[in-house]
Amino acid sequence: MKQFLTALLIVLTGFSLGMAQPVLTPLNMALGGGGSTYVTDFNANFYNPANLLILEHERGLSVGIGVAGIYSDQLINYTSFSTQISSIKDHFDVYKPGNFKIDNTLREQIINDNYPGRNTLSDNRVRSDITIAGVKWHRNDRSYAIALRSRSSTSFRVGLGWYDLDYKTNSSNDNIVDRSLIYRRQSMYEISFGYSESFQFLTGLTSRLDNFIIGIAPKVVIGTEYENAVWKNVYSSLDGSATARRIQSFNYSATGEHTSAISRYLTGNSVTSSNQVFSKDPFDINGIGAGLDIGVTYLVSLGSDLSAIRRDGQPTRRSLRLSFSMTDIGLVSYSSNDISISSPVDSTQNITVPVTTATESFGGSKGQYLHFIDMFAESDPFNSNTENNKNKFSVLLPMALHSGALLEINRLKLMADISVGLTNNAFNSTKLKSSFGMELRPISFLPIRGGIRFEAQRPDFISFGTAIETERFNISIATILKPNSLSERPSLTGAVVSALRIHF
Numbered sequence: 001m002k003q004f005l006t007a008l009l010i011v012l013t014g015f016s017l018g019m020a021q022p023v024l025t026p027l028n029m030a031l032g033g034g035g036s037t038y039v040t041d042f043n044a045n046f047y048n049p050a051n052l053l054i055l056e057h058e059r060g061l062s063v064g065i066g067v068a069g070i071y072s073d074q075l076i077n078y079t080s081f082s083t084q085i086s087s088i089k090d091h092f093d094v095y096k097p098g099n100f101k102i103d104n105t106l107r108e109q110i111i112n113d114n115y116p117g118r119n120t121l122s123d124n125r126v127r128s129d130i131t132i133a134g135v136k137w138h139r140n141d142r143s144y145a146i147a148l149r150s151r152s153s154t155s156f157r158v159g160l161g162w163y164d165l166d167y168k169t170n171s172s173n174d175n176i177v178d179r180s181l182i183y184r185r186q187s188m189y190e191i192s193f194g195y196s197e198s199f200q201f202l203t204g205l206t207s208r209l210d211n212f213i214i215g216i217a218p219k220v221v222i223g224t225e226y227e228n229a230v231w232k233n234v235y236s237s238l239d240g241s242a243t244a245r246r247i248q249s250f251n252y253s254a255t256g257e258h259t260s261a262i263s264r265y266l267t268g269n270s271v272t273s274s275n276q277v278f279s280k281d282p283f284d285i286n287g288i289g290a291g292l293d294i295g296v297t298y299l300v301s302l303g304s305d306l307s308a309i310r311r312d313g314q315p316t317r318r319s320l321r322l323s324f325s326m327t328d329i330g331l332v333s334y335s336s337n338d339i340s341i342s343s344p345v346d347s348t349q350n351i352t353v354p355v356t357t358a359t360e361s362f363g364g365s366k367g368q369y370l371h372f373i374d375m376f377a378e379s380d381p382f383n384s385n386t387e388n389n390k391n392k393f394s395v396l397l398p399m400a401l402h403s404g405a406l407l408e409i410n411r412l413k414l415m416a417d418i419s420v421g422l423t424n425n426a427f428n429s430t431k432l433k434s435s436f437g438m439e440l441r442p443i444s445f446l447p448i449r450g451g452i453r454f455e456a457q458r459p460d461f462i463s464f465g466t467a468i469e470t471e472r473f474n475i476s477i478a479t480i481l482k483p484n485s486l487s488e489r490p491s492l493t494g495a496v497v498s499a500l501r502i503h504f
Contacts, residue, residue: 037405180231187282225286256286300320401422478494
């Protein structure tokens with residue numbers, strides 16, 4: 001019971017605890033992370049606002065609070081529930097020496113689980129979402145929604161060379177030791193205003209009853225913490241030589257507490273002293289911005305379903321939906337205690353490859369990036385002919401494209417989605433992701449959902465979920481599991497809870 005309460009507390013406190021995903025809700029995460037056709041409540045503001053016009057209930061007004069989710073895919077995902085929860089908590093704490101210590105067994109696990117094929121960089125992400133409150137209402141052939149949410153995400157890519165000093169042939173057939181360390185962290189608050197209506201000009205394209213829907217959701221964005229560190233550091237083998245060629249570059253930008261820590265370090269303070277500035281304040285506001293989410297959905301009724309032409313709140317029962325959306329169009333301008341550091345590409349010949357590996361896992365907690373470099377790096381990129389300028393800067397929101405299809409036949413729904421980020425950032429990567437899910441209702445108020453997500457054609461995670469959905473209220477939950485290997489049971493890497501949604 002104590003472990004369960006701890007896990008529930010972590011999920012419900014999304015400010016302190018993620019995935020390249022527009023929203024984390026129990027609906028779409030239970031279906032493999034997709035949902036460009038499926039999410040129809042006020043969370044559609046952040047995924048595909050066209051879906052606001054699609055009704056799942058005959059009620060014209062719905063209010064929700066406390067939709068909270070977390071996703072954590074770290075270098076080490078533990079099969080032990082209590083150890084995994086502790087590891088997730090360590091990520092969101094300020095870095096403490098000793099929290100990420102590893103032995104040879106865990107080192108081998110890191111190597112085996114994070115560097116498949118010819119990959120020399122891991123791909124890890126931790127994200128949390130909480131829709132604090134939202135409301136959606138429907139009038140005639142238009143729907144409206146307002147939603148307030150907080151989201152944060154950390155992505156990190158750790159070179160294999162931190163844990164294995166043997167040369168490895170990469171996808172370009174080069175023999176390298178990759179000691180790169182790329183780390184991105186971003187948090188923000190958003191208030192979104194959604195609008196959706198039928199677009200009559202394109203409705204009636206087929207002989208069936210259909211409806212072409214467009215939606216738009218402008219939003220105000222308040223930026224809190226931000227850190228972006230890209231250290232590319234690669235050793236290439238020189239044929240017939242015991243030495244190597246080293247190519248490295250470094251770019252760093254940050255705001256708020258991260259700037260304070262780096263500034264103290266650059267003026268001669270120790271890493272420990274520099275990291276003392278970090279706190280857990282979720283309201284450390286450092287920027288302001290604006291964004292836009294847009295989408296279209298084509299709804300084709302099947303059989304006797306009249307929802308495509310009824311304007312009086314007729315819910316869908318038998319239909320085919322096709323959707324396309326673009327999320328997070330916009331930017332955040334940071335103007336509070338900012339710092340930018342850059343070092344151009346540098347190539348050094350006849351250099352010796354490092355002889356020691358890292359003795360801790362990189363977990364991405366606040367302050368670990370600086371500590372990790374100080375403890376295990378062969379040089380310090382912060383002090384290597386870098387330029388240090390305090391300037392205001394702007395950052396694009398994690399813009400991404402999504403499309404999907406959903407077939408609904410009474411109590412069965414089949415769904416498929418694809419998604420791709422347009423930039424690498426804390427929330428997204430440019431790798432193509434595909435999701436497949438199914439919902440079955442053995443009892444009308446009790447859906448059973450399951451799904452799987454693929455990233456770059458490799459299975460990423462599987463998910464399951466259920467809910468209690470009545471005419472008056474909904475309560476939903478989903479869990480996300482990541483297979484470590486064929487011989488081990490999967491690790492719990494995510495959970496999403498919808499506390500309450502009421503229909504009037």
